[in-house]
Amino acid sequence: MATTAKVPPRGTLAARADLKASPYLFVSPYFLLFALFGLFPLGFTLWVSLYNWKLAGDKTYVGLHNYRFLLGDDGFWGAVTNTLGMFVMATVPQLVLALLLANALNRRMRGRLALRMGVLLPMVTSVVAVAIVFSQLFSHQYGMINWLLSLLGVDRIDWTAGKLPSWTAISAMVDWRWTGYNAIIYLAAMQTIPSDLYEAAALDGASPRRQFWHITVPQLKPVIVFTVFISTMGGLMLFAEPMMFGDGRLDGGSRGDFQTISLYIVQAFRERNNYGMAAAAAWLLFLLIMIVALVNYLLVNRVRGTK
């Protein structure tokens, strides 16, 4: 009992059992649920993915056939391209804007709490609602975005046609929802940066802009890594926004321009009733998440290393 040396030894068996067993009892609900609803489905997905498994439950072992099919399927690669494209289009501006917004919020002024709550408001809205409202704002005929563009003399854009327009519209939804959240997280971290760093820089005549890029941003690195990871997960699992943007369908537009991997999985699963194929796609998505997370990590580390 070296670790509890400060506690006087207690004789009763019950007390000792309590000390030994309680920690495990206290963490066991989580790990039990995690095993049932996290680990088991992940492993079982791998198993299902090796079968030609149709709705009725009749299944035949096909080895890696589903994977081979997916890796040769233009539709799947299209979904991968769309997912990665939207991920980059949404995440990069989002985090840069969030940094600038946090920096702006980190000022002496009146109504700071109201401003913070205001930029956080989008996060509090429901995801399908946002997707529906934005789809209307981006609609071809009567959407407000096209109306504003027409005031500037720009022709109406059919936002659902083609990759670039549809990715832009969907990225806008994602960014609207999450920029404020990331800004609040950056703001919190900014307030822990020791002020003598800024005082020293100010004495050396560094402008606020220089101080931002040379002190604030490097100091925020751990938090930036955190937000990059969170955004990666959200970006690669993107589902509700592209689904609602495509009128609630799973095909991501008539030519699949904005079908994400998650949409592809659910389409294989629900519309084609091909469980094996959907499971294989889910595992490939899992691998993709791991790879992108690793690349993120290395990139962020590198950027920091060159400073």
Add this chain to the structure above:
Amino acid sequence: MNRHAPTRLWSASPLTRLALLVALVLSVWPLYWMVVIASRDTSAASQVPPPFLPGGNLGTNVRRALADESSHLLTGLGNSIVVSGTVTLAVVVISSLAGFAFARLRFAGRTGLLVVVLLTMMVPLQQIGIIPLYIAMVQLNWVNTMQAVILPFLVNGFGIFLMRQYTVQAVPNELIEAARMDGASTWRIYLSVVLPAVRPGIAVLALLTFMQNWNEFLWPLVVLQPDNPTVQVAIRGLSQSNHGQDYSMIFTGTLLSIVPLVVVFAAFGRQIVGGLMEGAVKA
């Protein structure tokens, strides 16, 4: 630059203030637009130029949206309150127990298990494992039931992480040792010492968990049927049903779907901001 103030904050320049104002307008605009359309008649969404002020039709639209037979919006709202409420309660209990154990109890394997929690926090395994989960629900005859949309979301690594940080900060070791001297069992310490001390953390976790579950869409869409939806599935149904272009009714549905969140945010916004900021610093 000669600043003697104890704070290092610059005061905001006019340009910064303008930028913040723009950010604020952009943040609020889509929600305001939702209210404008939801309070007008069906033609409002196709007017050029668009209307900028709310109309007087909100009551009618609310009645129409709630009465819509294909989307079951009222059922969806009720289901979502039950589901999000249950998940929130369970996650708070599970997370505060485990958070206490990871923060203040000593046991073999503690570090290893904590690393597992942190890893699970990163990947939404429920979404990757959606096919087996669905097969299991079919086997259990749980398709279209509330337990099917509750149980998978009880796995919440973030909650444990958050509660561990709060417990480390709010419950000093001495307090626990003193309670042990008095002969309190670990369970009693959890109830009488830890729980009261981490109440602010629990509030933040509860709010975030509720909001997150209110927004779950993919899994409920897969495992529930249109007659028994959650709110997200119901408003998707509303936008799908025969009134494709009836935006005043669809937007009324979306407005109703965010009312509980806005109420929560209005009441606890300060705590949410504070909690997010605190959580971020600790991460």
